[in-house]
Amino acid sequence: xxxxxxxxxxxxxxxxxxxxxxxxxxxxxxxxxxxxxxxxxxxxxxxxxxxxxxxxxxxxxxxxxxxxxxxxxxxxxxxxxxxxxxxxxxxxxxxxxxxxxxxxxxxxxxxxxxxxxxxxxxxxxxxxxxxxxxxxxxxxxxxxxxxxxxxxxxxxxxxxxxxxxxxxxxxxxxxxxxxxxxxxxxxxxxxxxxxxxxxxxxxxxxxxxxxxxxxxxxxxxxxxxxxxxxxxxxxxxxxxxxxxxxxxxxxxxxx
Numbered sequence: 740x741x742x743x744x745x746x747x748x749x750x751x752x753x754x755x756x757x758x759x760x761x762x763x764x765x766x767x768x769x770x771x772x773x774x775x776x777x778x779x780x781x782x783x784x785x786x787x788x789x790x791x792x793x794x795x796x797x798x799x800x801x802x803x804x805x806x807x808x809x810x811x812x813x814x815x816x817x818x819x820x821x822x823x824x825x826x827x828x829x830x831x832x833x834x835x836x837x838x839x840x841x842x843x844x845x846x847x848x849x850x851x852x853x854x855x856x857x858x859x860x861x862x863x864x865x866x867x868x869x870x871x872x873x874x875x876x877x878x879x880x881x882x883x884x885x886x887x888x889x890x891x892x893x894x895x896x897x898x899x900x901x902x903x904x905x906x907x908x909x910x911x912x913x914x915x916x917x918x919x920x921x922x923x924x925x926x927x928x929x930x931x932x933x934x935x936x937x938x939x940x941x942x943x944x945x946x947x948x949x950x951x952x953x954x955x956x957x958x959x960x961x962x963x964x965x966x967x968x969x970x971x972x973x974x975x976x977x978x979x980x981x982x983x984x985x986x987x988x989x990x991x992x993x994x
Contacts (some may be wrong), residue, residue: 742768745934745944747914747958749773750783751890753950754897760948761906769906770944772936774913774954779894782952788893791824791885793852795839800846807884810893817892824885827860827876840880848884855879913937914951916961 743764746757749771757771775781790810792803810819828836840854855863860879902908917934934942951958953970960966 740770740940741943742770743945744769744948745942745946746771746948746950748781748950748952748954749775749778749894749898749908749910750781750950750952751779751786751894751897752783752952753948754778754894754901756948756950757906757908758897758901758904761901761904765904769901770942771901771906771908772912772914773908773910774937776911778898778908778910779891781954783890783894786890787887788890789824789885789887791882792847793824793826793843793880793882793885795843797846804848804884810888813896814888817896818889819886820888821884821886824882826880826882828878828880830877833878837878840878843880851882851884853881853883855881909936911937912940914958916958917947 744757744760744767746753746760746769753771753773757769760767761769773780790803790807792800792807794800794803810817813819844852844854853859855878857875857877860876863881864875898908913936915935915937934944934947936942949955949959949966953968955966955968
């Protein structure tokens with residue numbers, strides 16, 4: 740089957756990419772393959788779905804800010820919760836990070852972020868020292884344009900917008916690793932002419948976008964491509980502001 744764009748993966752990244760490709764080129768045939776029986780059943784469904792615009796990279800800030808601006812236009816339908824993002828530093832860490840924090844503050848839109856000293860942190864967290872718990876952080880960055888949303892709702896939004904423009908989503912179709920059409924080893928090839936799915940369909944695409952999340956290396960590895968993308972485990976801590984508490988460890992409720 741011949742298409743202009745073939746997107747592998749039906750999570751938020753794959754769906755949003757497919758949507759923007761179709762929006763940018765309405766006449767192009769864009770097809771998305773998802774190995775599960777519905778979209779957003781893999782990485783995205785398991786994500787804490789936090790968003791933030793606090794990055795030292797200017798490129799990352801532009802990407803994040805534009806995404807947040809778009810999310811705000813559909814906030815009620817994707818469960819958007821602008822809860823903020825508190826990034827704390829020890830005295831040693833702050834000495835090496837203060838300059839970058841200043842650059843972030845200068846580049847942030849009005850009200851986008853705030854730099855807090857020890858007193859400012861204690862004020863919003865209502866912390867007090869009792870001599871038994873570790874000292875409170877020396878400084879912090881409080882991001883105002885940060886929070887969480889529903890990854891499933893966001894994926895569904897992109898899926899509906901994509902198909903409404905004529906995009907095609909095929910679920911229950913696992914993309915098999917691309918193979919060479921001749922006897923050359925995969926690592927020696929710059930192009931792959933044979934891409935099949937689990938239904939036996941052979942695809943020819945002008946551009947193939949691999950957005951398979953934690954399965955990306957499983958998909959590209961056999962083709963001799965190192966994705967450098969591997970699963971990672973992270974933890975999320977939620978803090979209720981303004982409640983009296985003692986120390987640092989016992990005051991944090993986890994989510």
